[in-house]
Amino acid sequence: MLPAYITTGILIILGIYTILIKENLIKIVIGINIIESALILLLISAGFRPGAAAPILNQELEQVVDPLPQALALTAIVISASTTAFLLAIIIKIHKRYGTCSIHEIKNLRG
Amino acid sequence: MINKDSHGSFITWYKKILILILGGLLITILYHISEFTVIPEISSHYIHHGVEETGAVNLVTGILFDYRAFDTLGEATVILSAAAALAFLLPKRRTPLLQSEFTIIVYQIISLILPVMAIMGVYLIIFGHLSPGGGFTGGVVLATIPILLTITYGISYTEQKVPPSYKSLVENVGALMFLIAGFMGILRGSTFLASGRSGISLGEAGTLISAGIIPHLNIIVGLKVGAGLSTIFNSLIKEE
Numbered sequence: 001m002l003p004a005y006i007t008t009g010i011l012i013i014l015g016i017y018t019i020l021i022k023e024n025l026i027k028i029v030i031g032i033n034i035i036e037s038a039l040i041l042l043l044i045s046a047g048f049r050p051g052a053a054a055p056i057l058n059q060e061l062e063q064v065v066d067p068l069p070q071a072l073a074l075t076a077i078v079i080s081a082s083t084t085a086f087l088l089a090i091i092i093k094i095h096k097r098y099g100t101c102s103i104h105e106i107k108n109l110r111g
Numbered sequence: 112m113i114n115k116d117s118h119g120s121f122i123t124w125y126k127k128i129l130i131l132i133l134g135g136l137l138i139t140i141l142y143h144i145s146e147f148t149v150i151p152e153i154s155s156h157y158i159h160h161g162v163e164e165t166g167a168v169n170l171v172t173g174i175l176f177d178y179r180a181f182d183t184l185g186e187a188t189v190i191l192s193a194a195a196a197l198a199f200l201l202p203k204r205r206t207p208l209l210q211s212e213f214t215i216i217v218y219q220i221i222s223l224i225l226p227v228m229a230i231m232g233v234y235l236i237i238f239g240h241l242s243p244g245g246g247f248t249g250g251v252v253l254a255t256i257p258i259l260l261t262i263t264y265g266i267s268y269t270e271q272k273v274p275p276s277y278k279s280l281v282e283n284v285g286a287l288m289f290l291i292a293g294f295m296g297i298l299r300g301s302t303f304l305a306s307g308r309s310g311i312s313l314g315e316a317g318t319l320i321s322a323g324i325i326p327h328l329n330i331i332v333g334l335k336v337g338a339g340l341s342t343i344f345n346s347l348i349k350e351e
């Protein structure tokens with residue numbers, strides 16, 4: 001259990017680092033995606049039980065994992081795919097208008 | 112050019128210190144909640160009564176399409192609005208961003224694996240309440256078929272085989288059918304999107320025809336997600 005949580009923390013820190021330090025817009029979107037994947041890992045490890053089976057009850061099972069975080073993780077995956085597609089579309093528009101993906105150059109262009 | 116004066120590097124150091132503080136807090140919080148292993152009351156209700164109340168053997172599908180079907184409606188709406196916004200934002204010309212010729216091996220293998228992927232997607236959708244899978248997973252598998260066709264054979268060939276108007280029709284009709292399936296719950300004298308609660312015949316759990324409206328919602332969502340994702344990909348790949 002604990003290693004999954006620590007991995008989640010490290011991945012979220014990596015994502016925040018990518019968002020704050022990198023200047024390429026595509027890399028910032030990759031950072032957002034890293035955070036979303038880390039949150040899915042957190043949800044799945046929150047429902048994990050040692051030695052439990054998958055929550056499909058077509059036979060007699062002694063113990064199954066928590067199905068609720070898995071349903072929420074499915075929601076999170078769909079939302080993350082949609083937002084990633086939308087962010088990439090906005091980046092395509094920005095690149096077409098300014099000719100660059102660097103946030104520093106776009107900031108200098110403005111004024 | 113990149114601003115490399117003392118002010119810029121000060122901001123970078125400020126950000127790095129901020130990341131360190133945030134990371135320390137995060138690791139501490141996660142370390143403490145990792146000791147929290149009690150099954151919440153609602154989850155144990157789902158595990159013990161989920162099959163008899165929803166009729167679906169797959170508990171995740173039962174939660175998604177029965178207990179929390181309203182959430183799933185919102186989720187499907189997110190994909191619909193993302194596809195609509197992308198089609199609105201991006202150009203409609205036909206020139207593809209990728210123009211590469213492959214060897215004959217790639218074309219032959221693609222045409223070999225496409226039927227297998229179609230069968231797999233339909234299986235994941237139809238058996239969504241019995242086995243791992245479901246509408247969203249099967250829809251993504253179905254959406255990879257036009258995506259693979261676009262990557263190998265080009266966008267004009269794909270749009271000739273699977274016209275965009277057809278995909279948007281499937282997407283819109285899917286959204287409408289989801290709402291109609293929801294209002295059927297009200298017509299049966301229960302709440303919106305009610306399946307097990309509304310007194311519909313659930314059938315024998317574990318068989319193909321069972322679980323009330325869950326298989327119908329699976330098929331609707333699968334078609335909708337497949338159409339929506341391939342629309343998103345085709346919008347992203349076009350160029351003026």
